[in-house]
Amino acid sequence: MTVPSVEVNEVPAELGGKVLLDVREADEWAAGHAPGALHIPMSELAGRLGELPADSELxxxxxxxGRSARVTQYLNANGWDATNVDGGMQVWQATGRPLVGEVEGAEPEVV
Structure with a gap:
């Protein structure tokens, strides 16, 4: 099964009704994430599907x-319109896209 994917630079800076779903674990999220992203760890996704907008592109x-590709497959098989972000947050940070963190006094980073 092919997973629909986009490069980081194809993700719009202004999501405008689309949702950036971050499926990393809590410690990864806290260290650094995209502003405005929705955080649902992959391990919690099945129990939190109700938090996903049914009519938005994800x-x-x-x-x-890797994890996002598996989640994208799962979501598309269950009725969502999901696209994997190739290279993930590592490429996001490397290309200078904005990051915010939850760790006081620490520069946001991807761990």
């Missing part, structure tokens, strides 16, 4: 693209 991101 961009799914993790650290490097």
């Amino acid at each position: 961009y799914v991101v993790c650290r490097s693209g």
Whole structure:
């Protein structure tokens, strides 16, 4: 099964009704994430599907693209319009896209 994917630079800076879903774990999220992203760890996704908008296009991101590819397949098989973000947050940071963190006094980073 082919997973629909986009490069980081194809994710719009202004999501405008689309959702960037970050499926990394809590410690990864806290260290650094995209502003405005929705955080639902892959391990919690099945129990939190109700938090996903049914009528929005979803961009799914993790650290490097592996977990998000699996989540994208799962979501598309269950009626969502999901696209994997190739290279994940590592490429996001490397290309200078904005990051915010939850760790006080620490520069946001992708771990």
